[in-house]
Amino acid sequence: MSLNKYSTAALAVLVAVIATASANVSAHTGATGIVKERMDLMDRIGDAMKVLSGIFKREHAYDADAVAKSARTIRDHAGTAMTKLFPEGSANPPSVAKPEIWRNWKSFKALAKDLETYSAALADAAPRGDTPAGGMPSGPAGHGMMGGSMMGQGMPGSMMGGQQAPTSDMLTVMPPRALFGHVTATCASCHTKFRTEKHEH
Numbered sequence: 265m266s267l268n269k270y271s272t273a274a275l276a277v278l279v280a281v282i283a284t285a286s287a288n289v290s291a292h293t294g295a296t297g298i299v300k301e302r303m304d305l306m307d308r309i310g311d312a313m314k315v316l317s318g319i320f321k322r323e324h325a326y327d328a329d330a331v332a333k334s335a336r337t338i339r340d341h342a343g344t345a346m347t348k349l350f351p352e353g354s355a356n357p358p359s360v361a362k363p364e365i366w367r368n369w370k371s372f373k374a375l376a377k378d379l380e381t382y383s384a385a386l387a388d389a390a391p392r393g394d395t396p397a398g399g400m401p402s403g404p405a406g407h408g409m410m411g412g413s414m415m416g417q418g419m420p421g422s423m424m425g426g427q428q429a430p431t432s433d434m435l436t437v438m439p440p441r442a443l444f445g446h447v448t449a450t451c452a453s454c455h456t457k458f459r460t461e462k463h464e465h
């Protein structure tokens with residue numbers, strides 16, 4: 265196994281995100297108006313994530329332009345572009361959005377903003393290239409030179425809703441692979457909190 269602890273965790277989350285995405289393929293049936301608009305938005309960022317995951321799972325060669333382009337797609341659909349499609353109380357079927365969104369609007373908004381921040385940083389980082397397979401500075405225990413400590417703080421932080429998030433200085437030096445982990449964790453974190461598991465309607 266050449267994946268270190270960090271990337272294994274990130275990929276596990278990613279697999280979950282994509283699996284959920286495919287399970288929801290038929291979710292559009294009957295969706296209209298703003299609910300359809302945000303499902304379409306989520307699908308567009310889901311497609312961008314598939315391109316990124318193919319690269320970071322090393323199924324495809326690293327391609328800085330493709331990484332930057334997909335990251336920008338996500339960035340452009342995050343933040344207020346995303347939250348404006350969630351007007352108060354718009355959780356009627358077939359939407360699987362939870363009403364908690366409007367009781368915790370600040371936290372929902374913060375996750376949408378985190379997604380914008382991390383995907384923008386990933387777009388900027390794309391030319392930095394990927395770490396070579398098996399060449400990560402951190403060992404199996406995850407305590408490496410730069411990667412280990414940063415990732416150790418960053419990953420659980422964003423999974424818990426943004427505490428201990430990397431500072432903006434850190435974002436400008438992080439490798440694309442680590443930023444991709446943050447993007448993935450942000451998708452998963454918002455879905456866990458604010459989206460029901462399956463369609464119960």
Ligand code: HEC
Binds near residue numbers: 447455
């Ligand atoms: C700020 C919260 C938030 C973030 C961040 C977020 N999502 Fe979502 N996502 C939702 C909610 C809520 C729904 C359910 C929308 C509905 O059914 O009305 C959803 C639905 C989806 C769907 C299903 C769309 C459909 O056809 O029903 C996909 C695919 C998806 N998200 C992918 C992603 C990916 C990939 C990311 C990260 C790049 C992401 N989302 C980030 C909140 C979020």
